[in-house]
Amino acid sequence: MHVPDGFIDLPVSAATGVVAAAAVAVGLRGARRELDERTAPLAGLVAAFIFAVQMLNFPVAAGTSGHLLGGALAAILVGPYTGILCVSVVLLMQAVLFADGGLTALGVNITDMAVVTTVVAYALFRGLVTILPRTRRSVTAASFAAALVSVPAAALAFTGLYAIGGTSDVPLGETLTAMVGVHLLIGIGEAAITALTVGAVIAVRPDLVHGARGLTAPLKLRVGGELVDAAPAAPAVAPARPTRTVWAAGLAAAVVLAGFVSFYASADPDGLEKVAADQGIDKKAEEHHTAGSPLADYGVKDISDARISGGLAGVIGVGATVAVGSGVFWAVRRRRTATASGGTASVPPETA
Structure with a gap:
């Protein structure tokens, strides 16, 4: 939807x-509370993983494809403030290096995507995990639903922006129906990818999953006919598990997806491109300012082999x-540490 x-x-x-x-700016401030x-160390990896998976367009209808937007995945894994920053970094890299998403439209894309x-x-997601049983399956199910809804919500937001500042005179009712309809289908793919990824990390x-914090419900005891919280048991002493293995595995997965699996992605236009062509939204589309860059259109200039060029x-x-x-x-993270050591009380991390 670039x-x-x-x-x-x-x-x-x-x-x-x-x-x-x-x-x-709000994301930078809020991320200080979310990151520990x-x-x-994993937030940058989440951004890289979203970049990689966005290269994997999947077919959703005749002549139309879709790809991950990543907002739900990032928010659930590392928190909503950090999630906004993760997707913004991805969009910036795509616009500057790969001529994907306009430079003057970068604000539109960050706001929408x-x-x-x-x-x-x-x-x-937070609403669902509040009312569902506090289990890992509930977090995965809530991730699926949240991701599913987020994609047509973005399509609705784009249509609203186009109604205010669109450069072509198009029937907005038909455009809204087409945008929400095709992106609802794309949302199913987004939901599946998000739920599978969140479920894999939780397992x-x-x-390390921000949205899975506090899953364990307190033990209840019946005292005098009433249920009361039992005193929390002393945590077992165990060495802290390093994140290096998770980081390395995630980076390897991102490299494989972007460098190899992306060659087999659908070549059909994505939902926005298809609707834009059908409805005439693209009548005044402009060539990207970095269309001649060495990495434009996700290929390396002067490398003729499409597989090698795209993978590299x-x-x-x-x-x-x-x-x-x-x-x-x-x-x-360094700013938060410096603020805390300087005597200013830092806000404790959010708990689920």
């Missing part, structure tokens, strides 16, 4: 740029995203 330049006029693009900048010594998806998904390291571009993208993302989150 919006190119020319779809949305400059005033609305500028306004969403302000919204996106404010959201990133265990999760900070990073902010809307993350906020909608995490709000629904190995539930302590994917690996470069994963490396660049994990480097930039890790740098951002390391700086955020």
